[in-house]
Amino acid sequence: MSEEQEVFLKHIQKAGLKRTAQRELILEVFLRTEEHLSSEDLYRLVQREDPNIGQTTVYRTLKLLTEAGLAREVRFGDGRTHYEHNYKHQHHDHMICTECGKIIEFFSAELEAIQDQMAAKFKFEPTQHSLRIFGVCVECRRSSREHKKLEGAAQPRVRLATTADK
Amino acid sequence: MSEEQEVFLKHIQKAGLKRTAQRELILEVFLRTEEHLSSEDLYRLVQREDPNIGQTTVYRTLKLLTEAGLAREVRFGDGRTHYEHNYKHQHHDHMICTECGKIIEFFSAELEAIQDQMAAKFKFEPTQHSLRIFGVCVECRRSSREHKKLEGAAQPRVRLATTADK
DNA sequence: TTGATTGCAAAGCATTTGCATGCTA
DNA sequence: TAGCATGCAAATGCTTTGCAATCAA
Numbered sequence: 001m002s003e004e005q006e007v008f009l010k011h012i013q014k015a016g017l018k019r020t021a022q023r024e025l026i027l028e029v030f031l032r033t034e035e036h037l038s039s040e041d042l043y044r045l046v047q048r049e050d051p052n053i054g055q056t057t058v059y060r061t062l063k064l065l066t067e068a069g070l071a072r073e074v075r076f077g078d079g080r081t082h083y084e085h086n087y088k089h090q091h092h093d094h095m096i097c098t099e100c101g102k103i104i105e106f107f108s109a110e111l112e113a114i115q116d117q118m119a120a121k122f123k124f125e126p127t128q129h130s131l132r133i134f135g136v137c138v139e140c141r142r143s144s145r146e147h148k149k150l151e152g153a154a155q156p157r158v159r160l161a162t163t164a165d166k
Numbered sequence: 167m168s169e170e171q172e173v174f175l176k177h178i179q180k181a182g183l184k185r186t187a188q189r190e191l192i193l194e195v196f197l198r199t200e201e202h203l204s205s206e207d208l209y210r211l212v213q214r215e216d217p218n219i220g221q222t223t224v225y226r227t228l229k230l231l232t233e234a235g236l237a238r239e240v241r242f243g244d245g246r247t248h249y250e251h252n253y254k255h256q257h258h259d260h261m262i263c264t265e266c267g268k269i270i271e272f273f274s275a276e277l278e279a280i281q282d283q284m285a286a287k288f289k290f291e292p293t294q295h296s297l298r299i300f301g302v303c304v305e306c307r308r309s310s311r312e313h314k315k316l317e318g319a320a321q322p323r324v325r326l327a328t329t330a331d332k
Numbered sequence: 333t334t335g336a337t338t339g340c341a342a343a344g345c346a347t348t349t350g351c352a353t354g355c356t357a
Numbered sequence: 358t359a360g361c362a363t364g365c366a367a368a369t370g371c372t373t374t375g376c377a378a379t380c381a382a
Binding site for chain 1: 241261263264270272274276277280281284285287288289290291292293294295296297298299300301302303304307
Binding site: 016017018020022023052053054055056057060079 | 360361362363364365372
């Protein structure tokens, strides 16, 4: 049994909840995927292995995983909640390309330090934070330059990040 | 006519749109309020001066104000979109108290600088960013300490920031 | 006059909830 | 056996859209 599964089990027992096949499968599939999945994404993946599992259970389990400290919720502005691994993963922040939806993860110790300083200054006790930088990634800048060259005009662009899942 | 109104008018004309009484009233009320209003909040305020104005128009106008650079969308995790003034206002970030919903605005030049550095490192062209620090403000820490003293136990707490409007 | 705007009602979406049935502990 | 978990359908809550009637340019 993986460390994560033990953490989950412990959380479940401590909360007086029950161990079920569904929860275990959902966790397993989640762990197997190193991405920013939405509940829907995960639902689809889980469906392949057990078509009887319902959306609702996935929603509920993701919430559980978050409480257990195994998952972290992230929002990229496309309306859906995404989840990423959180167990023994260093905290990081995101850059979101508003043209292609690409997500770049980054970490900066100074950034973290300054945030703590700012919090202290206001006697605020931070429990978590979320920094998102929206913009355009290299690849999209490159291709939009080319388009400009070709067509001599700016392209109509997507309004907001849509996750790059099809 | 205020500077903001001129900016708005210019935006409207440039886009081939039309100047209407509703839009003007909504902008006026928005400018008059120095807060983080949701569309609903603004709708209610506008209603007082013209009960015929519809929700939809407020939604649409807030979008317009955002495009014109007069408003900025912010999300505090309560599901609704809030709007704050953006014209000639220095960019700032937010700390959100997850117990009382209070919003603390702050600014740090270093924070901005480091973000730009990080973006440059990934050749990412930032257009905007959003940093939110969730946690507990002084007042809530204080009162929860008192509760603990009085009742000898932790309080059940709110799960996520609810905006402090009643 | 023409096309943008408005307000209402209806539709959309992601997420949550009610509830009868099924299953862990 | 008791009560949590599940899955379906229905409900929610915010936001958007369709559309006929209005209105600005």
